[in-house]
Amino acid sequence: MPVKYGTKEWDEEYQKVVEERRKAHPKPIVPTPEWGQIFGETVDGDAEYREAAKTWEGAVTLVLQAKPEVGLDEDVSVVLDLWHGACRSVKILPKEEAAKAPYVLTGSLDTWKAVATGKTDAIKATMLGKIKMKGNMANVVRHVKASKRLAGCTGLVEAVWPDELNKDEIEKFRADIKQLREQFGF
């Protein structure tokens, strides 16, 4: 049943769904709401990140671009609510809302996986144009250690990437994301 973003119902329903899905999927697929929550907890509990980001203010949106062949038919926007070293939440939001964040980083699924698995780092990927950044670059550069650690935290979450799914699993994932999209408007 669709819920409208920005309402108390949306928040409550989202949290309820995340908790149910975490129990059902102990190793979540990227990018799902339950994966986002685990990622957020990982960042929030990371002492190195907390220290490096203690002066950081501002939400960061990670846009994972669509890749239909692995079940991701549309872009997904993951919003990290970051404040003075804390990660207060990580949620998948409607793209119009997510775009309002002061920092938006957009990349392909493959690029984000390369960053998460340590094959490349986020700074290099940004320099090469594989991640497009919107936001105050001076502030990002000032917090380059925090940015690097944040990207490193993605690799600490035990998760499955869509390109690791078999054919049946991809279709299941596609349907799952579609249903979540209809329910939560992302």
Next chain:
Amino acid sequence: MAKGGYTGKILEVNLTSGEISKTSVGDETLRKFIGGSGLAAKLFLDRVSPQVEPLSPQNTLFIMTGPLQGTNLPGAGRFNVSAKSPLTNIWGEGNCGGTFGPELKFAGWDGIIIEGASDRPVYLFIDDDKVEIRDAADFWGKDSYETIDMLTDKIGGRRKVKVLAIGQAGENLVKYAAMIHDKAHAIGRCGLGAVMGSKRLKAIVVRGMGKASIAMPEDYNKARRTALEMIEGDAVAQAFHSMGTAVGLPVGMMTGDVPSRNWSLGENLEGSEALGGPAYSEKYLTKTHACYACPIACKRVVQVKEGPYKGEEQAGPEYETCCTFGTLIMNNDLAAVIKINEMCNRYGIDTISCGATIAFAIDCFENGVITEDDTEGIKLTWGNMESVFKVVDKIARREGFGDVLAEGSRAAAKKIGRNAADFAVEVKGLEAPMHDPRGFHGMGLAYAMSNRGACHIQHMGFFVEQGMSAYPEIGLKEDYEGQTSDGKAEMTMICENLGMVWSSAVLCIFAMSCLKVNNLVEFLTTTTGFDYTLGEMMKCGERVWLLKRGLNNLMGVTAVDDRLPKKILTPVNEGATAGSVPDIELMLKEYYELRKLKANGYPSREKLEDVGLSDLARRLYTSGK
């Protein structure tokens, strides 16, 4: 035949006889060597004895544009100066932004060749095709800023002249004296300002009322538009635009690029935060500034409005200066760096060699190799800027201990003796710039093999190895791992070959870093009308590299000189590069094979002939080497 890009005239000035003439270069030579440093090297081979004493009248200054100067292609505002270097005693060159290069082209000249030496101070005035050697007695002894202002006012005219001048350091033959252009840009490296000083040539002043010629205007415009779009969307260009080159400090400290405490400290976060792009922009930036027709506009204009370093609005320091007079000597006061940058610019001194030589001296002092007896009572300690200001002044005037340091760190170490050489970080006599090969091993190979000595900017290695640019179209990977030496020989060689092309076309490395190799092919083809293919263009790059290498061999360079200094081969204990050291022997072995260099460091005869350098081959192999 070239249908554009070149004026077809090179100015020749003999300061001994006062003769002014012109020469030209055939199309075949232009096509093979392009212009800029490539053409300069070819002309040097043809005209100058490699055994020439760098500060003698026989040394020749080649001030060259490439076919792109005078167009409005992004990054085409630069020019090149080459000669035998008094600092290294081998091939020397520098590259400078601003507007001098385009103005020279507007005046109708592809370049200037300056031979001989005047018996009194002079300046050269080029007013389109009217060229005069004029008396410079009023300017001799003045710093470069004063000289530029006085000449600009004196000459006046409807169109403001562009000036390239030396300061007192060049007059006093400081071995790393620079040439300063319009108080904001420099031919910094290799001591070419001293070559100018040895000729008693105080300044070159240019005014040009013409315009560049373009062979294929419609295709040129398309190529230009494409390039502008690519630059606009490039993250590195955006970073340089918003924070200048000092943006490299905080990022570089994380990746292990930035050296501290004369290369002995692996991490200095306080330093990078205090001196880097964000702090710089917040505290002292008043506006930005661009070279001719450049959209990146990485140049900074700064002002320190209060405190002991309070001063006028002026050109701000670049990344290199923020490091050499910042992290390298453990100074975190950016206002002091701004002041010392001004001082070096006014005196006309290369901030890289000067800062690095002072860091060497501090390291010697801190380790007891020299004492206050050697330094006339100056306490050369880490972060002691009061002492640094005194030493820079002494260097420029060649007074006391400054006279020792004015020779460069290699010569100073030799004079000091004991184990002073352990603290000098130079290759072939040129002090290493501020990019740490322990973080990026390929940079170490580039330092060892660069034709002017340790150099980070005559090849694309810096951008490629650090993942800021990728050129798979010429065999370079997208994602090199910094702290490995495997595969870096091929990477370095290809980056050097590409570097020689843009150094000959004379395009800014920052623009090149945003583009692909085919963009450069299009620039050259549409400007000159030469139908370059990518393969032919890269062959030009390979040819130019081998030419410069061969010239160096004729000047005495051998395999023994292809080395890295002790500091760079000593691991640090902290930071991103802790424990890492480039395997220079491995990289050199692979590189020599790829470049077809013989065991003595000479390119093989077959290779030289393959790239069309038979004359050089003949000269290198006449004695049966």
